Amino acid sequence: MSAGVGTTVPPLRVLIVDDDPLVLESLRETLTADGHGVTTADGGQAGIDTFLAARAQGNPFPVVITDLGMPYVDGRRVSSAIKTAAPQTIVLLLTGWGQRLVAEGDIPPHVDHVLSKPPRLRALREALAQCLDAHPS
Numbered sequence: 001m002s003a004g005v006g007t008t009v010p011p012l013r014v015l016i017v018d019d020d021p022l023v024l025e026s027l028r029e030t031l032t033a034d035g036h037g038v039t040t041a042d043g044g045q046a047g048i049d050t051f052l053a054a055r056a057q058g059n060p061f062p063v064v065i066t067d068l069g070m071p072y073v074d075g076r077r078v079s080s081a082i083k084t085a086a087p088q089t090i091v092l093l094l095t096g097w098g099q100r101l102v103a104e105g106d107i108p109p110h111v112d113h114v115l116s117k118p119p120r121l122r123a124l125r126e127a128l129a130q131c132l133d134a135h136p137s
Helices: 022-033 043-056 075-085 098-103 121-133
Strands: 013-020 038-043 063-067 092-096 114-118
Touching: 013 022, 013 121, 022 038, 022 043, 022 121, 038 063, 043 063, 043 075, 075 092, 092 121, 114 121
Parallel strands: 013 038, 013 063, 063 092, 092 114
Antiparallel strands: none
16 A cells, blocks of 8 residues: 555545535645535435536536445445446445445445545545546546
């Protein structure tokens, strides 16, 4: 793991998809304070729609953070739709079952990194840095 405490991530456009307004707001505040441009979407379908609309306007999101457990359209469907439309997009999955998914090898195929929910700030920063290292633009 090359991502250390001093890792700096360049400013990114980030889409956060979750059905919990408290999670959306806390992640938005944290990432905005780190210099990122953040858009939030309330739920899976809104996230897919927001992602596709931004991409169609020529202003795509290089990073999407999505919750796994959402009603109607869950994080697996969100990540699949995003990777189908733009395979180079980094998808981080938030879940209360993060460690279990990793331990059981049940990470969805369209996800670059799994973070336990609620994510620790350091873990979120390290995940972004690792994914950027693995997917240079």
